Amino acid sequence: MAKIEIQDLTYIYSEGTPAAKKALSNINLCIKKNEFIGIIGRTGSGKSTFAKHLNALLKPTEGKVILDGKDIWDEPKEIRNVRFKVGMVFQYPEHQLFEETVYKDIAFGPSNMGLPKDEIEKKVYMACEFINLDFDLLYKSPFELSGGEKRKVAIAGVIAMDPEVLILDEPTAGFDPKSKEQLLYQLHCYYKNRGKTVILISHNMDDIAKYSDRIIVLDNGNLVMLDSPKRVFSQIDLLKSIGLEPPQITSIMQALKEEFPDLSDEILSVDEAVEALSNFVKNR
Amino acid sequence: MKNFIDIVDLKFSYNNEGNNAKNILNGINLNIKKGEFLAILGANGSGKSTLIKHLNAMLLPTKGNVFVNGINTKDEGKLYDIRSTVGLVLQNPDNQIVASIVEDEVAFGPENLGVAPKSIRERVDMALKLVDMYEYRKSTTYSLSGGQKQRIAIAGIIAMQPECILLDEPTSMLDPEGRKEVLDTIKSLNKNYGITIVLITHYMEEAANADRIAIINEGKIVRIDAPRIIFSEVAFLDKYQLSIPTVVELIHKLKLNGLPLNNMALDERECVNILKKYFNSLE
Ligand SMILES: Nc1ncnc2c1ncn2[C@@H]1O[C@H](COP(=O)(O)OP(=O)(O)OP(=O)(O)O)[C@@H](O)[C@H]1O
Ligand SMILES: [Mg+2]
Numbered sequence: 001m002a003k004i005e006i007q008d009l010t011y012i013y014s015e016g017t018p019a020a021k022k023a024l025s026n027i028n029l030c031i032k033k034n035e036f037i038g039i040i041g042r043t044g045s046g047k048s049t050f051a052k053h054l055n056a057l058l059k060p061t062e063g064k065v066i067l068d069g070k071d072i073w074d075e076p077k078e079i080r081n082v083r084f085k086v087g088m089v090f091q092y093p094e095h096q097l098f099e100e101t102v103y104k105d106i107a108f109g110p111s112n113m114g115l116p117k118d119e120i121e122k123k124v125y126m127a128c129e130f131i132n133l134d135f136d137l138l139y140k141s142p143f144e145l146s147g148g149e150k151r152k153v154a155i156a157g158v159i160a161m162d163p164e165v166l167i168l169d170e171p172t173a174g175f176d177p178k179s180k181e182q183l184l185y186q187l188h189c190y191y192k193n194r195g196k197t198v199i200l201i202s203h204n205m206d207d208i209a210k211y212s213d214r215i216i217v218l219d220n221g222n223l224v225m226l227d228s229p230k231r232v233f234s235q236i237d238l239l240k241s242i243g244l245e246p247p248q249i250t251s252i253m254q255a256l257k258e259e260f261p262d263l264s265d266e267i268l269s270v271d272e273a274v275e276a277l278s279n280f281v282k283n284r
Numbered sequence: 285m286k287n288f289i290d291i292v293d294l295k296f297s298y299n300n301e302g303n304n305a306k307n308i309l310n311g312i313n314l315n316i317k318k319g320e321f322l323a324i325l326g327a328n329g330s331g332k333s334t335l336i337k338h339l340n341a342m343l344l345p346t347k348g349n350v351f352v353n354g355i356n357t358k359d360e361g362k363l364y365d366i367r368s369t370v371g372l373v374l375q376n377p378d379n380q381i382v383a384s385i386v387e388d389e390v391a392f393g394p395e396n397l398g399v400a401p402k403s404i405r406e407r408v409d410m411a412l413k414l415v416d417m418y419e420y421r422k423s424t425t426y427s428l429s430g431g432q433k434q435r436i437a438i439a440g441i442i443a444m445q446p447e448c449i450l451l452d453e454p455t456s457m458l459d460p461e462g463r464k465e466v467l468d469t470i471k472s473l474n475k476n477y478g479i480t481i482v483l484i485t486h487y488m489e490e491a492a493n494a495d496r497i498a499i500i501n502e503g504k505i506v507r508i509d510a511p512r513i514i515f516s517e518v519a520f521l522d523k524y525q526l527s528i529p530t531v532v533e534l535i536h537k538l539k540l541n542g543l544p545l546n547n548m549a550l551d552e553r554e555c556v557n558i559l560k561k562y563f564n565s566l567e
Contacts, residue, residue, distance in 0.1 A: 043429065043459045092376070092457070134329075144298065147375060147453065148328030148486075173456045174375070176327045176486050177527035203459045206530065245460065248530045248552060255556045260563055270530060274537045277559070281543060284566045 001069060002030040003165065003197050004054060008063035011049055011221075015061055023049040025221045026063070031199070036191045038212030038229075039201045042243035045218040047201045048091065051167050054199070055086035067165075084113055087163030089171050093154030097142040102153050105142050109161040120160075127156035130190075132182050148174045155183070165197040166190065172207070184211055205247040209233060209268040217242070234266050249273050288448070288480060289316035289339060289370075293348035296334060296503075307346075308334050310503035318447070321474045321481040323491035323511075326500035327525035332484045335500065336450045339482065340370040353447075368397055371441030375453040377433035380440075386428075387412070387421040389436055393444045404443075411442040414477070415469050431462025435469055442473070448480035449473065456486065467493065488515070488529045492550040499524055512548055531555040 011024040024046050031037055039047050052058040053065050056072050056079050064071050072082045087109075090096070099105040106127055110120045128135060131152045137145065142153055151174050158166070166187070172180040188211055191198040202208050208215060209229040217225040217232060219242040225232055233239070233246045236254065245251065253273055254265045263280055267273050296309040308331050316322055316339075324332050337343040338350050341357040350357045352366050371393075374380055383389040390408045399407065412418040415435040420428070425436065434454055441449055451470065455463040467490055473479045483494065491497050491511060498508040501524050507514065514521070515532045528536070531549045535558065539545055545562060549555035 042461075146329045146333060152328070174328075174453060174486065176525045177488065178522075178525035179328055180486075181527075243461075249534065252531070252534070252552060252556055252559075255552075256559055256563075259560055270533050270537060273534060274541055277538060278541045278543065281563070281566065284563070 001033075002066075003033040003035070003068065004031040005066040006030070006053075006063070007066065009050075009053065009060050009065065010062040011053065011058060012061045013049075023221050024053075027223045029216065029223060029226055031197060033197055034191060034195050035197055036188065036211055036213045037197070037199045038208035038215040039199065039218065040203075040205065040208055040215060040244060041218035045242075046221040047218055048169055049221075050216075050218065051088065051169060051199065051201060054165065054167055055088045056082045057088070084161060085163060086165040086167065087158040087161050089155050089158050089166075089168040091169040093158075093171075094147070094150035096157075097150060097154055100141060101139050102142050102145070103138040105153055106138075106156045106160050109157050113161060123160040123162065124156075127160040130159050130186050131156045132179050148176060148179065151175070152179070163196075165199065167199040167201070169201045170203065171200070172202075172204070187211065205233070205245065206249070209247045209250075217244075219243075229268055230266055233268060287315040287351075288318040288353065289314075290351040291315070291338070291348075292351070294335075294338060294345050294350060295347035296338070296343065297346050298334075299346070308503050309338075311348075312503070312505055314498065314505060314508070316448075316480065316482065319474070319478045319480055320496065321471075321494045322483070323494035323497045324482065324484045324500060325486075325488075325491055325497055325524075325526055330500045330524075331503040332500055333452050334503075336372070336452060336482055336484060339448075339450055340372055341366045342372065364397070368444050369446055370448045370450060371444055371446040372450045372452070373434070373437050373441055373454050375456055377430060377437050377457070380437045381425050381433060384424055384426065386417065386423050386425055386436055389425055390421075390439045390443050393440045397444055407443040407445065408439075411439040414442055414473065415439045416465075429462060430458045431465040434458065434462065434466050438466070438469060438473075442479075446479070448482065450482045452484045453486065454483070455490065463487075463490075488527055488532075489551070492529055492532075499526070511550060515550070516548060 006027055006029050009024055009027040013021045013023055041047050097105050106124045107120050110123045133152045133156060155171055172183055184207055187198050190196050212229055215229055215232045233250055247268055249270055250267055253267045257263045257265045264276050267276055291312050291314040294309050294312040295307050297305040297307050299305050326332050341363055344358055352369055355362045355365060357366055381389055383392055387408050390411055391404050394404045394407050412421055415438050417435050455466050470481055471493055474481045485491055496508055497511055497514050499506050515528050518528055531552055535545055535549050547558050549558055
C-alpha cells in the first residue's frame with residue numbers, strides 16, 4: 001500500500017478573487033513507505049505548495065491527499081495527528097524559534113504530543129546527535145546562536161517528533177559542508193534503517209541525485225516527471241526547458257562527450273566519472 | 285604601505301550575565317589589502333559572523349584592536365567614517381529591505397548619511413546600474429526574486445560609496461540563478477571598480493573566486509592562502525569541516541588513479557579544458 005497517495009490534486013491561491021493563481025494542476029502520484037523522494041523545480045514551480053498539502057497545512061482546492069489509506073480531510077479532528085505523523089521542516093525554519101532555551105525549543109513538539117518527561121529528554125538528545133548540534137548549546141537562548149546553529153535547532157525540533165514522513169524544504173542552506181553531508185547521511189539512515197519516508201526539496205542537484213530513490217519534477221504547477229535520478233537527469237533538453245540544470249559532474253561529462261562521443265554522460269557522481277574517464281584513457 | 289584593514293590580537297566574548305565569558309574570537313591577526321577579494325570559510329559557530337561585524341564597528345573588541353584606514357573602530361567620533369567606508373550585506377534580503385520601491389530602498393543609506401539630494405539621485409542611478417537593476421528602479425521591492433532583492437541590498441550599500449563591502453552568506457537563501465547573479469555582481473564590483481570584498485560563504489565554488497581564503501576554527505585563523513593552494517590540501521580542509529569544489533575533487537581523484545594531470549581546475553570550464561587537452565594528447 002502506498003504511504004501517501006495524491007489524487008487529482010489542484011490548488012488555487014486566493015480562489016474566487018481577481019488575484020487567483022493556480023499553483024498546482026491535477027497532480028496524481030504515489031509515494032511508498034520507506035522511500036526517499038527528491039522534489040525539484042525552479043523557484044515558483046509549486047514545490048512548497050505541494051509539500052504543504054502533505055501535512056495538511058493547505059487543503060486541496062480539488063482532489064485528495066490520502067495518508068495510510070485515509071483521506072486526511074475526512075475527519076477534521078484527526079488533522080492534528082496527521083501533523084504528528086508528517087513532520088515538516090520549512091524553508092527558513094529558524095524564524096520559528098521562540099522558546100527561552102534551545103532545549104525547550106527542541107522539546108516543544110514532543111511535549112505537544114503528550115510524551116512523558118524522560119521520553120522527551122531522550123528525543124531531544126537523539127535529535128541533537130542527528131543534526132550534529134553541540135550539547136553545550138542546549139541551555140543557551142536560541143537568539144544567541146550563529147546562523148547555522150539556529151537552523152540546526154529548528155530542524156532538531158521536527159526530528160524530535162520522530163515523524164513517519166519527514167519533509168524538508170532546502171534544509172542544508174547555511175550549513176558548513178560537513179554538517180550538510182552529515183544531515184543528508186542521517187536522512188538516508190532515517191529512511192533506510194528505520195522504515196521512514198523522507199521527502200527532500202532542494203535546488204542542489206548533486207544532493208538530489210545522490211540520495212533520492214525517485215525524483216518529482218515540477219514545472220509551473222504541473223508534474224513533469226517522477227522517475228529515478230538516472231532517468232531524470234538524462235533528459236537534459238527537457239530539464240533545461242524548465243530552467244533546471246543537471247548535477248555539475250553530469251554537465252562536465254556531457255561537455256566532454258561532445259568532443260569524445262565514446263564517453264558516457266549518464267553519470268551522477270564524481271566516483272562514477274573517475275571510473276568512466278580512467279577506463280576511457282585505458283582504451284585509447 | 286599601510287594595510288587597508290588591520291586586525292590586531294582581536295579577542296571577543298559576548299559577555300552574557302553570569303555565563304562564564306567564553307572567548308568567541310581568540311586572538312585574530314589579519315590584514316586586508318585595498319582592492320582584494322577575501323573569502324572566509326569555517327564551520328558553523330566558528331566565529332565568522334562575529335569577526336566581520338568587527339570590521340564596521342557593529343561589534344567592538346573585548347581585547348585587541350581593529351583599524352580601518354588607520355582609524356581605530358573604538359574611536360566613537362569616527363563611527364560615521366567607518367560605516368561609510370565599510371558596508372555590510374546579510375544573508376536574508378527580506379530582513380534588510382525597508383522601502384517598498386526599489387529606488388527608495390537604495391536611497392535610504394545615503395539619505396541617512398546626510399548626502400545632498402542631488403547627489404543621492406546620481407548615486408542611486410549609478411548603484412542600480414552597477415548591480416544591473418536600473419530598469420527595475422520603479423518596481424516594488426516585494427515583487428522581486430531573491431537574487432534581485434539581494435542585488436538591491438548590495439546597491440543600497442554601494443550608494444554609500446564604500447571602499448569595502450562585507451557579505452555574510454549573501455547567497456545561501458537563493459536558488460542557483462540568484463546565486464550566480466549575486467556572485468557575478470560581487471566579482472564585477474571587485475574587478476571593475478576596485479571595491480574590497482570580504483565574503484563569508486559555505487559554498488567552496490564561490491570561495492574559489494577569491495584572491496585569498498581565510499579559514500577560521502574556534503575563533504582563530506588557522507590558515508590563509510590562495511584558493512589554488514588551499515584546495516590542494518584535502519585532508520586539511522576535512523579537519524575543519526570543509527570540503528573541496530566538485531571540479532577539484534574530480535581532478536584530484538583522477539590523479540590518484542594515475543592520470544598525469546598537472547593543473548588544478550577551479551571551475552567547470554577549466555576542468556573540461558584540462559581533460560580535453562589531455563585526451564587529445566593521447567591520440
Ligand atoms: N548574540 C550572541 N550571544 C552569545 N553567543 C553568541 C551570539 N551570537 C553568536 N554567539 C556564539 O558565538 C559563536 C560564533 O558565532 P558566529 O555567529 O560568529 O558563527 P559563524 O561562524 O558565523 O557560524 P555560521 O556558519 O553558523 O553562521 C557561536 O558558538 C555562537 O553560539
Ligand atoms: Mg554566520
